[in-house]
Amino acid sequence: xxxxxxxxxxxxxxxxxxxxxxHFVWPHLTKAIEERQLKIAEGLNAAERAHAELREADNKAxxxxxxxxxxxxxxxxxxxxxxNQILDKARTDAVAEINRLKAAAQDDIASMAQRAREDxxxxxxxxxxxxxxxxxxxxxxxxxxxxxLDQLATEI
Amino acid sequence: MASxxxxxxxxxxxxxxTHLNFQVGPNGFWSxxxxxxxxxxxxxxxxxxxxxxxxxxxxxxxxxxxKGQAFLEIVLEFVDGQVKDVFHGDRRFLGPLALTVFVWVxxxxxxxxxxxxxxxxxxxxxxxxxxxxxxxxDVNMTFAMSVTVLLLVIFYSFKxxxxxxxxxxxxxxxxxxxxxxxNFALNLxxxxxxxxxxxxxxxxxxxxxxxxxxLIAGLFSAGSWLLFGMGxxxxxxxxxxxxxxxxxxxxxxxxxxxxxxxxxHDHH
Numbered sequence: 001x002x003x004x005x006x007x008x009x010x011x012x013x014x015x016x017x018x019x020x021x022x023h024f025v026w027p028h029l030t031k032a033i034e035e036r037q038l039k040i041a042e043g044l045n046a047a048e049r050a051h052a053e054l055r056e057a058d059n060k061a062x063x064x065x066x067x068x069x070x071x072x073x074x075x076x077x078x079x080x081x082x083x084n085q086i087l088d089k090a091r092t093d094a095v096a097e098i099n100r101l102k103a104a105a106q107d108d109i110a111s112m113a114q115r116a117r118e119d120x121x122x123x124x125x126x127x128x129x130x131x132x133x134x135x136x137x138x139x140x141x142x143x144x145x146x147x148x149l150d151q152l153a154t155e156i
Numbered sequence: 157m158a159s160x161x162x163x164x165x166x167x168x169x170x171x172x173x174t175h176l177n178f179q180v181g182p183n184g185f186w187s188x189x190x191x192x193x194x195x196x197x198x199x200x201x202x203x204x205x206x207x208x209x210x211x212x213x214x215x216x217x218x219x220x221x222x223k224g225q226a227f228l229e230i231v232l233e234f235v236d237g238q239v240k241d242v243f244h245g246d247r248r249f250l251g252p253l254a255l256t257v258f259v260w261v262x263x264x265x266x267x268x269x270x271x272x273x274x275x276x277x278x279x280x281x282x283x284x285x286x287x288x289x290x291x292x293x294d295v296n297m298t299f300a301m302s303v304t305v306l307l308l309v310i311f312y313s314f315k316x317x318x319x320x321x322x323x324x325x326x327x328x329x330x331x332x333x334x335x336x337x338x339n340f341a342l343n344l345x346x347x348x349x350x351x352x353x354x355x356x357x358x359x360x361x362x363x364x365x366x367x368x369x370x371l372i373a374g375l376f377s378a379g380s381w382l383l384f385g386m387g388x389x390x391x392x393x394x395x396x397x398x399x400x401x402x403x404x405x406x407x408x409x410x411x412x413x414x415x416x417x418x419x420x421h422d423h424h
Contacts, residue, residue, distance in 0.1 A: 006168075009376030009384060010271030013391035017269060020396050033226040041220045 125153035165374040172272060172370050174286040175294065176279075191294055198291035201263040205256075231259065238411060243418035250417055253308075257301070258410040264292045265362060265402030269395055272369045292405075293362040295355065302351035302358075305413050309350065312420040350416050354409065361405050365398055 129149055176193035212228050221229060235255045239247050267275075267289045279287040291297040313322045326343045327336040372394060375387030 005384065006373050006376040007271065007273045007277055009387050010273050010373055010391060012388045013395060014269075014271045014274075016388070016392035017395040020392070021399070025399065029227070030223070032230060033223050036226045036230060037220055037223070040226075044219060 121153055125149060128152060164377065165371075168374060168377075169367070169370045171286070172276065172288070172366075175288055176284060176286050191288075191296060193287045193289070194291040194294040194297050197267060197289060198260075198264055198297060201267070201291075202260055205259050205263060209259075231255070235410065239414050242411070242414045243421070245418075245421060250414060253417075254410050254414050257413050258406050261292060261301075261358070261409050262402060262406035264290065264297070265406055267291070268293070268362060268365055268369070268398060268402060272366065272373055288366075290362055290366055292358055293366045295359045295363075298355035298359040298362075299351065301409075302355035305354060305416060306347070306351040309347070309416050309420045312417055316421045350412075354412055354416075358405055358409055361401060365394075365401060368394055369398075 175191040178190040178192045180188055180190055209228060212224050216225050232255065235258050236247070236251050239251050239254050243250055270289055272289075275289040276287045288294065313325075317325060327333070327340050329339060329343065331339055369391065372387055372390045375383045375390065378384070378387075
Protein backbone atom coordinates (compact mmCIF):
# COMPACT_ATOMS: atom_id res chain seq x y z
CA UNK A 1 0.00 0.00 0.00
CA UNK A 2 1.42 3.34 -1.02
CA UNK A 3 1.08 6.62 0.78
CA UNK A 4 -1.97 8.36 -0.70
CA UNK A 5 -4.81 10.78 -0.08
CA UNK A 6 -6.50 8.39 2.32
CA UNK A 7 -4.01 9.06 5.09
CA UNK A 8 -4.15 12.82 4.44
CA UNK A 9 -7.95 12.80 4.68
CA UNK A 10 -7.83 10.75 7.83
CA UNK A 11 -5.29 13.08 9.39
CA UNK A 12 -7.48 16.11 8.61
CA UNK A 13 -10.43 14.32 10.22
CA UNK A 14 -8.24 13.39 13.15
CA UNK A 15 -7.28 17.03 13.54
CA UNK A 16 -10.98 17.92 13.59
CA UNK A 17 -11.55 15.22 16.20
CA UNK A 18 -8.72 16.58 18.34
CA UNK A 19 -10.11 20.09 17.94
CA UNK A 20 -13.52 18.79 19.06
CA UNK A 21 -11.99 17.11 22.09
CA UNK A 22 -10.01 20.21 23.03
CA HIS A 23 -13.07 22.44 22.80
CA PHE A 24 -15.92 20.24 23.98
CA VAL A 25 -14.55 17.27 25.93
CA TRP A 26 -11.48 18.62 27.67
CA PRO A 27 -13.22 21.62 29.36
CA HIS A 28 -15.68 19.26 31.05
CA LEU A 29 -12.86 17.10 32.32
CA THR A 30 -10.79 19.99 33.61
CA LYS A 31 -13.90 21.54 35.14
CA ALA A 32 -14.64 18.32 37.02
CA ILE A 33 -11.01 18.08 38.11
CA GLU A 34 -10.88 21.68 39.27
CA GLU A 35 -14.18 21.38 41.09
CA ARG A 36 -12.86 18.34 42.89
CA GLN A 37 -9.64 20.15 43.79
CA LEU A 38 -11.64 23.11 45.03
CA LYS A 39 -13.95 20.88 47.08
CA ILE A 40 -11.05 19.06 48.69
CA ALA A 41 -9.21 22.31 49.35
CA GLU A 42 -12.34 23.80 50.90
CA GLY A 43 -12.89 20.73 53.00
CA LEU A 44 -9.32 20.76 54.26
CA ASN A 45 -9.54 24.50 54.92
CA ALA A 46 -12.79 24.07 56.81
CA ALA A 47 -11.28 21.31 58.91
CA GLU A 48 -8.22 23.45 59.59
CA ARG A 49 -10.41 26.38 60.50
CA ALA A 50 -12.60 24.28 62.78
CA HIS A 51 -9.47 22.94 64.43
CA ALA A 52 -8.11 26.45 64.98
CA GLU A 53 -11.47 27.62 66.27
CA LEU A 54 -11.64 24.75 68.69
CA ARG A 55 -8.16 25.51 69.95
CA GLU A 56 -9.05 29.18 70.28
CA ALA A 57 -12.26 28.34 72.15
CA ASP A 58 -10.29 26.06 74.46
CA ASN A 59 -7.82 28.83 75.15
CA LYS A 60 -10.61 31.33 75.69
CA ALA A 61 -12.42 29.00 78.07
CA UNK A 62 -9.23 28.38 80.02
CA UNK A 63 -8.54 32.12 80.21
CA UNK A 64 -12.08 32.78 81.33
CA UNK A 65 -11.89 30.12 84.02
CA UNK A 66 -8.62 31.61 85.20
CA UNK A 67 -10.10 35.10 85.24
CA UNK A 68 -13.19 33.89 87.08
CA UNK A 69 -11.03 32.19 89.66
CA UNK A 70 -9.02 35.38 90.10
CA UNK A 71 -12.20 37.41 90.44
CA UNK A 72 -13.53 34.99 92.99
CA UNK A 73 -10.41 35.31 95.12
CA UNK A 74 -10.59 39.09 94.76
CA UNK A 75 -14.22 39.06 95.89
CA UNK A 76 -13.36 36.84 98.83
CA UNK A 77 -10.48 39.13 99.80
CA UNK A 78 -12.67 42.18 99.58
CA UNK A 79 -15.42 40.51 101.58
CA UNK A 80 -12.95 39.61 104.27
CA UNK A 81 -11.63 43.15 104.33
CA UNK A 82 -15.16 44.48 104.56
CA UNK A 83 -15.98 42.07 107.35
CA ASN A 84 -12.90 43.17 109.23
CA GLN A 85 -13.83 46.79 108.69
CA ILE A 86 -17.36 46.19 109.94
CA LEU A 87 -16.03 44.33 112.94
CA ASP A 88 -13.57 47.12 113.72
CA LYS A 89 -16.25 49.76 113.36
CA ALA A 90 -18.62 47.79 115.60
CA ARG A 91 -15.89 47.46 118.18
CA THR A 92 -15.07 51.16 118.19
CA ASP A 93 -18.78 52.02 118.25
CA ALA A 94 -19.29 49.70 121.17
CA VAL A 95 -16.36 51.22 123.04
CA ALA A 96 -17.67 54.73 122.39
CA GLU A 97 -21.15 53.74 123.55
CA ILE A 98 -19.71 52.20 126.67
CA ASN A 99 -17.74 55.33 127.39
CA ARG A 100 -20.76 57.50 126.76
CA LEU A 101 -22.95 55.37 129.04
CA LYS A 102 -20.26 55.34 131.68
CA ALA A 103 -19.93 59.14 131.57
CA ALA A 104 -23.71 59.57 131.80
CA ALA A 105 -23.86 57.19 134.74
CA GLN A 106 -21.04 59.05 136.43
CA ASP A 107 -22.88 62.33 135.85
CA ASP A 108 -26.05 60.86 137.35
CA ILE A 109 -24.14 59.56 140.33
CA ALA A 110 -22.45 62.91 140.82
CA SER A 111 -25.70 64.87 140.65
CA MET A 112 -27.47 62.46 142.97
CA ALA A 113 -24.64 62.70 145.45
CA GLN A 114 -24.81 66.48 145.26
CA ARG A 115 -28.52 66.44 145.88
CA ALA A 116 -28.18 64.06 148.75
CA ARG A 117 -25.46 66.23 150.21
CA GLU A 118 -27.67 69.37 149.95
CA ASP A 119 -30.62 67.52 151.46
CA UNK A 120 -28.47 66.32 154.26
CA UNK A 121 -27.14 69.79 154.84
CA UNK A 122 -30.64 71.26 155.02
CA UNK A 123 -31.78 68.60 157.46
CA UNK A 124 -28.70 69.02 159.58
CA UNK A 125 -29.38 72.77 159.58
CA UNK A 126 -32.94 72.17 160.69
CA UNK A 127 -31.78 69.71 163.32
CA UNK A 128 -29.19 72.17 164.50
CA UNK A 129 -31.81 74.87 164.79
CA UNK A 130 -34.11 72.54 166.68
CA UNK A 131 -31.33 71.44 168.90
CA UNK A 132 -30.22 74.99 169.54
CA UNK A 133 -33.72 76.13 170.36
CA UNK A 134 -34.07 73.30 172.80
CA UNK A 135 -30.79 74.27 174.35
CA UNK A 136 -31.76 77.95 174.63
CA UNK A 137 -35.21 76.97 175.81
CA UNK A 138 -36.87 79.79 174.15
CA UNK A 139 -38.14 80.65 170.81
CA UNK A 140 -35.61 81.98 168.56
CA UNK A 141 -36.82 84.46 166.14
CA UNK A 142 -36.32 82.41 163.06
CA UNK A 143 -36.60 85.33 160.77
CA UNK A 144 -34.05 87.26 162.81
CA UNK A 145 -31.55 84.45 162.78
CA UNK A 146 -32.19 83.15 159.34
CA UNK A 147 -29.05 84.64 157.91
CA UNK A 148 -27.08 83.16 160.73
CA LEU A 149 -28.63 79.76 160.25
CA ASP A 150 -28.06 79.75 156.50
CA GLN A 151 -24.44 80.60 157.09
CA LEU A 152 -24.28 77.76 159.55
CA ALA A 153 -25.88 75.39 157.01
CA THR A 154 -23.33 76.21 154.39
CA GLU A 155 -20.54 75.63 156.81
CA ILE A 156 -21.67 72.14 157.69
CA MET B 157 -5.62 11.68 -5.84
CA ALA B 158 -5.38 8.28 -7.36
CA SER B 159 -8.64 7.03 -8.74
CA UNK B 160 -9.09 3.39 -7.91
CA UNK B 161 -11.53 0.88 -9.29
CA UNK B 162 -14.33 -0.50 -7.13
CA UNK B 163 -12.19 -3.47 -6.30
CA UNK B 164 -9.83 -1.06 -4.61
CA UNK B 165 -12.16 -0.44 -1.66
CA UNK B 166 -12.78 -4.12 -1.08
CA UNK B 167 -9.10 -4.78 -1.29
CA UNK B 168 -8.41 -1.84 1.02
CA UNK B 169 -10.82 -3.12 3.63
CA UNK B 170 -9.63 -6.66 3.36
CA UNK B 171 -6.09 -5.43 3.77
CA UNK B 172 -7.03 -3.54 6.89
CA UNK B 173 -8.93 -6.43 8.38
CA THR B 174 -5.91 -8.71 8.16
CA HIS B 175 -4.04 -9.22 11.37
CA LEU B 176 -0.33 -9.26 11.84
CA ASN B 177 -0.13 -13.00 12.04
CA PHE B 178 2.71 -14.77 13.66
CA GLN B 179 2.86 -18.49 13.34
CA VAL B 180 4.22 -20.35 16.30
CA GLY B 181 5.43 -23.88 15.78
CA PRO B 182 5.68 -25.87 12.54
CA ASN B 183 2.96 -25.96 9.91
CA GLY B 184 0.21 -28.44 10.55
CA PHE B 185 -2.08 -29.35 13.38
CA TRP B 186 0.13 -28.26 16.25
CA SER B 187 0.90 -24.80 14.95
CA UNK B 188 -1.03 -21.83 16.19
CA UNK B 189 -1.12 -18.18 15.33
CA UNK B 190 -0.47 -15.10 17.36
CA UNK B 191 -1.98 -11.79 16.38
CA UNK B 192 1.14 -9.85 17.20
CA UNK B 193 -0.60 -6.51 16.57
CA UNK B 194 -3.35 -7.15 19.14
CA UNK B 195 -0.87 -8.57 21.62
CA UNK B 196 1.64 -5.75 21.30
CA UNK B 197 -0.88 -2.90 21.36
CA UNK B 198 -2.86 -4.35 24.28
CA UNK B 199 0.29 -5.09 26.25
CA UNK B 200 1.68 -1.66 25.48
CA UNK B 201 -1.53 0.02 26.60
CA UNK B 202 -1.61 -2.18 29.71
CA UNK B 203 1.91 -1.10 30.58
CA UNK B 204 1.01 2.54 29.99
CA UNK B 205 -2.05 2.15 32.23
CA UNK B 206 -0.02 0.51 35.02
CA UNK B 207 2.84 3.00 34.84
CA UNK B 208 0.48 5.94 34.72
CA UNK B 209 -1.56 4.89 37.74
CA UNK B 210 1.46 3.62 39.62
CA UNK B 211 3.45 6.84 39.20
CA UNK B 212 0.44 8.92 40.22
CA UNK B 213 -0.32 6.69 43.19
CA UNK B 214 3.29 6.90 44.35
CA UNK B 215 3.21 10.67 44.68
CA UNK B 216 -0.40 10.86 45.84
CA UNK B 217 -1.00 13.24 48.71
CA UNK B 218 -3.73 13.30 51.31
CA UNK B 219 -3.92 17.07 50.85
CA UNK B 220 -5.23 18.98 47.87
CA UNK B 221 -4.55 16.72 44.86
CA UNK B 222 -2.85 17.88 41.71
CA LYS B 223 -4.77 17.76 38.45
CA GLY B 224 -3.42 14.33 37.53
CA GLN B 225 -4.24 12.85 40.90
CA ALA B 226 -7.67 14.47 40.92
CA PHE B 227 -8.45 12.93 37.55
CA LEU B 228 -7.41 9.46 38.70
CA GLU B 229 -9.40 9.95 41.89
CA ILE B 230 -12.48 10.78 39.84
CA VAL B 231 -12.00 7.63 37.72
CA LEU B 232 -11.32 5.53 40.80
CA GLU B 233 -14.30 6.90 42.68
CA PHE B 234 -16.56 6.32 39.68
CA VAL B 235 -15.45 2.69 39.30
CA ASP B 236 -15.57 2.05 43.04
CA GLY B 237 -19.05 3.55 43.17
CA GLN B 238 -20.22 1.17 40.46
CA VAL B 239 -18.74 -1.79 42.32
CA LYS B 240 -20.25 -0.61 45.59
CA ASP B 241 -23.70 -0.35 44.03
CA VAL B 242 -23.71 -3.93 42.79
CA PHE B 243 -21.46 -5.88 45.11
CA HIS B 244 -21.84 -5.77 48.89
CA GLY B 245 -18.76 -7.57 50.07
CA ASP B 246 -15.02 -7.26 50.27
CA ARG B 247 -14.09 -4.98 47.36
CA ARG B 248 -10.33 -5.41 47.63
CA PHE B 249 -10.20 -7.66 44.58
CA LEU B 250 -13.26 -6.68 42.59
CA GLY B 251 -12.52 -2.95 42.80
CA PRO B 252 -9.06 -3.13 41.18
CA LEU B 253 -10.35 -5.70 38.69
CA ALA B 254 -13.14 -3.39 37.61
CA LEU B 255 -10.72 -0.47 37.38
CA THR B 256 -8.32 -2.49 35.24
CA VAL B 257 -11.09 -3.71 32.96
CA PHE B 258 -12.53 -0.25 32.56
CA VAL B 259 -9.32 1.67 31.89
CA TRP B 260 -7.69 -1.02 29.81
CA VAL B 261 -10.72 -1.61 27.60
CA UNK B 262 -11.18 2.13 27.26
CA UNK B 263 -7.58 2.62 26.16
CA UNK B 264 -7.78 -0.26 23.69
CA UNK B 265 -11.06 1.07 22.32
CA UNK B 266 -9.53 4.52 22.05
CA UNK B 267 -7.06 3.18 19.51
CA UNK B 268 -10.06 3.24 17.20
CA UNK B 269 -9.95 7.03 17.23
CA UNK B 270 -6.51 7.10 15.65
CA UNK B 271 -6.68 7.41 11.88
CA UNK B 272 -7.22 3.93 10.58
CA UNK B 273 -4.22 4.19 8.25
CA UNK B 274 -1.82 5.87 10.68
CA UNK B 275 -0.35 2.88 12.50
CA UNK B 276 -0.36 0.64 9.37
CA UNK B 277 1.47 3.44 7.52
CA UNK B 278 4.09 3.56 10.29
CA UNK B 279 4.46 -0.21 10.42
CA UNK B 280 4.72 -0.38 6.66
CA UNK B 281 7.85 1.72 6.90
CA UNK B 282 9.11 -1.01 9.23
CA UNK B 283 8.23 -3.61 6.57
CA UNK B 284 5.21 -4.98 8.41
CA UNK B 285 2.43 -5.35 5.89
CA UNK B 286 -0.60 -5.80 8.13
CA UNK B 287 -1.31 -4.09 11.39
CA UNK B 288 -4.65 -3.67 13.16
CA UNK B 289 -4.46 -1.06 15.87
CA UNK B 290 -7.59 -1.87 17.86
CA UNK B 291 -7.09 -4.95 20.06
CA UNK B 292 -10.75 -5.00 21.12
CA UNK B 293 -11.77 -5.38 17.46
CA ASP B 294 -9.97 -8.71 17.58
CA VAL B 295 -12.28 -11.46 18.74
CA ASN B 296 -9.35 -13.24 20.39
CA MET B 297 -8.72 -10.29 22.65
CA THR B 298 -12.30 -9.86 23.79
CA PHE B 299 -12.71 -13.59 24.37
CA ALA B 300 -9.44 -13.67 26.29
CA MET B 301 -10.86 -11.13 28.70
CA SER B 302 -14.35 -12.60 28.93
CA VAL B 303 -13.04 -16.16 29.48
CA THR B 304 -10.87 -14.79 32.28
CA VAL B 305 -14.03 -13.30 33.74
CA LEU B 306 -15.75 -16.69 33.35
CA LEU B 307 -12.92 -18.41 35.22
CA LEU B 308 -13.24 -15.82 37.97
CA VAL B 309 -17.00 -16.42 38.09
CA ILE B 310 -16.42 -20.16 38.50
CA PHE B 311 -13.68 -19.59 41.08
CA TYR B 312 -15.85 -17.27 43.15
CA SER B 313 -18.83 -19.59 42.87
CA PHE B 314 -16.74 -22.35 44.43
CA LYS B 315 -15.27 -19.98 46.98
CA UNK B 316 -18.61 -18.50 48.07
CA UNK B 317 -20.68 -21.70 48.10
CA UNK B 318 -18.16 -24.47 48.48
CA UNK B 319 -17.83 -27.37 46.04
CA UNK B 320 -20.97 -29.11 47.27
CA UNK B 321 -22.99 -25.94 47.44
CA UNK B 322 -22.09 -24.91 43.90
CA UNK B 323 -22.76 -28.41 42.53
CA UNK B 324 -26.06 -28.46 44.36
CA UNK B 325 -26.98 -25.14 42.83
CA UNK B 326 -25.91 -26.23 39.34
CA UNK B 327 -28.09 -29.32 39.46
CA UNK B 328 -31.12 -28.18 41.48
CA UNK B 329 -31.74 -24.59 40.46
CA UNK B 330 -34.14 -23.47 39.20
CA UNK B 331 -36.54 -26.48 38.93
CA UNK B 332 -35.62 -28.71 41.87
CA UNK B 333 -33.74 -31.99 42.07
CA UNK B 334 -36.09 -34.02 39.86
CA UNK B 335 -35.00 -32.00 36.85
CA UNK B 336 -31.27 -32.30 37.58
CA UNK B 337 -29.99 -32.89 34.01
CA UNK B 338 -32.26 -30.19 32.64
CA ASN B 339 -31.17 -27.77 35.37
CA PHE B 340 -27.53 -28.53 34.72
CA ALA B 341 -27.91 -27.96 30.98
CA LEU B 342 -29.71 -24.70 31.65
CA ASN B 343 -27.06 -23.49 34.07
CA LEU B 344 -24.31 -24.48 31.66
CA UNK B 345 -25.93 -22.44 28.93
CA UNK B 346 -26.26 -19.53 31.31
CA UNK B 347 -22.62 -19.86 32.31
CA UNK B 348 -21.37 -20.01 28.73
CA UNK B 349 -23.67 -17.22 27.59
CA UNK B 350 -21.93 -14.79 29.91
CA UNK B 351 -18.47 -14.74 28.30
CA UNK B 352 -19.90 -15.11 24.81
CA UNK B 353 -22.20 -12.11 25.16
CA UNK B 354 -19.51 -10.12 26.94
CA UNK B 355 -16.90 -10.78 24.25
CA UNK B 356 -19.18 -10.56 21.23
CA UNK B 357 -20.74 -7.28 22.32
CA UNK B 358 -17.40 -5.53 22.68
CA UNK B 359 -15.94 -7.16 19.58
CA UNK B 360 -18.99 -6.42 17.48
CA UNK B 361 -19.12 -2.77 18.43
CA UNK B 362 -15.45 -2.14 17.88
CA UNK B 363 -15.25 -4.19 14.70
CA UNK B 364 -18.26 -2.43 13.23
CA UNK B 365 -16.87 0.92 14.28
CA UNK B 366 -13.57 0.16 12.62
CA UNK B 367 -15.37 -1.01 9.49
CA UNK B 368 -17.36 2.21 9.27
CA UNK B 369 -14.12 4.17 9.58
CA UNK B 370 -12.70 2.13 6.69
CA LEU B 371 -15.80 2.62 4.54
CA ILE B 372 -15.65 6.38 5.07
CA ALA B 373 -11.92 6.31 4.41
CA GLY B 374 -12.78 4.76 1.05
CA LEU B 375 -14.26 8.16 0.09
CA PHE B 376 -10.88 9.82 0.38
CA SER B 377 -9.54 8.00 -2.64
CA ALA B 378 -12.83 8.09 -4.58
CA GLY B 379 -11.52 10.70 -6.94
CA SER B 380 -13.46 13.93 -6.37
CA TRP B 381 -12.91 16.85 -4.03
CA LEU B 382 -16.57 16.74 -3.03
CA LEU B 383 -16.33 13.15 -1.89
CA PHE B 384 -13.04 13.94 -0.21
CA GLY B 385 -14.69 16.76 1.77
CA MET B 386 -17.65 14.56 2.68
CA GLY B 387 -15.20 11.92 3.77
CA UNK B 388 -13.34 14.34 6.03
CA UNK B 389 -16.56 15.51 7.66
CA UNK B 390 -18.05 12.04 7.91
CA UNK B 391 -14.87 10.60 9.36
CA UNK B 392 -14.71 13.37 11.96
CA UNK B 393 -18.40 13.04 12.88
CA UNK B 394 -18.13 9.29 13.23
CA UNK B 395 -14.98 9.80 15.35
CA UNK B 396 -16.82 12.19 17.65
CA UNK B 397 -19.70 9.75 17.94
CA UNK B 398 -17.19 7.00 18.55
CA UNK B 399 -15.90 8.72 21.69
CA UNK B 400 -19.30 7.92 23.16
CA UNK B 401 -19.23 4.33 21.92
CA UNK B 402 -15.79 3.48 23.27
CA UNK B 403 -16.67 4.92 26.68
CA UNK B 404 -19.99 3.10 26.81
CA UNK B 405 -18.48 -0.20 25.71
CA UNK B 406 -15.72 0.03 28.32
CA UNK B 407 -18.33 0.91 30.91
CA UNK B 408 -20.61 -1.98 29.92
CA UNK B 409 -17.76 -4.47 29.99
CA UNK B 410 -16.79 -3.28 33.46
CA UNK B 411 -20.33 -3.30 34.87
CA UNK B 412 -21.11 -6.76 33.48
CA UNK B 413 -17.86 -8.10 34.90
CA UNK B 414 -18.87 -6.77 38.30
CA UNK B 415 -22.40 -8.10 37.94
CA UNK B 416 -21.28 -11.59 36.90
CA UNK B 417 -18.76 -11.91 39.71
CA UNK B 418 -21.13 -10.54 42.33
CA UNK B 419 -23.80 -12.95 41.06
CA UNK B 420 -21.32 -15.75 41.70
CA HIS B 421 -21.40 -14.72 45.35
CA ASP B 422 -25.18 -14.86 45.56
CA HIS B 423 -26.94 -17.98 46.77
CA HIS B 424 -29.98 -19.13 44.92
